[in-house]
Amino acid sequence: MELTQHTDYGLRVLMYAASNPGRRVTLKEVAAAYSISMEHLRKVVHRLARHGLLVTAKGRSGGFMVSQPAGEIRVGDVVRLLEGSLEIVDCERQPCPLRGACALKRALQQARHAFMEELDKVTLADLVSEGDTVDRLLKLNARP
Numbered sequence: 001m002e003l004t005q006h007t008d009y010g011l012r013v014l015m016y017a018a019s020n021p022g023r024r025v026t027l028k029e030v031a032a033a034y035s036i037s038m039e040h041l042r043k044v045v046h047r048l049a050r051h052g053l054l055v056t057a058k059g060r061s062g063g064f065m066v067s068q069p070a071g072e073i074r075v076g077d078v079v080r081l082l083e084g085s086l087e088i089v090d091c092e093r094q095p096c097p098l099r100g101a102c103a104l105k106r107a108l109q110q111a112r113h114a115f116m117e118e119l120d121k122v123t124l125a126d127l128v129s130e131g132d133t134v135d136r137l138l139k140l141n142a143r144p
Helices: 005-018 027-034 038-050 075-083 103-120 131-138
Strands: 054-057 063-066
Touching: 005 027, 005 038, 005 054, 005 063, 005 075, 027 038, 038 054, 038 075, 075 103
Parallel strands: none
Antiparallel strands: 054 063
């Protein structure tokens, strides 16, 4: 299963913000850290804020930060939020004669369920728990 770019960026934004507890980070610095377009990030941040995962502030000293402790944000919940439908196959778009008793669809649903169960065990805090490593990789300590 491959996650969309939107979800990938959303998780990166949350990781970056969680790596900077108590400080508002900006789109510009996240875009620079990950080499991602600010326009893409703007959409992602807007969606995360609209769903309560980020708190944003406009203006000169604006930016965003995680809205709750990183240990309370489950990766599975973020993926569900950003991915929308997690169906692996769409048997309805082009009606399949097997759809009433398809073992493939059942197997893929079970695999998706197991995948999401694993992501539900991981929190944002787990993703940034190697804080020093994450900071070094993102060069967070280089900022004033």
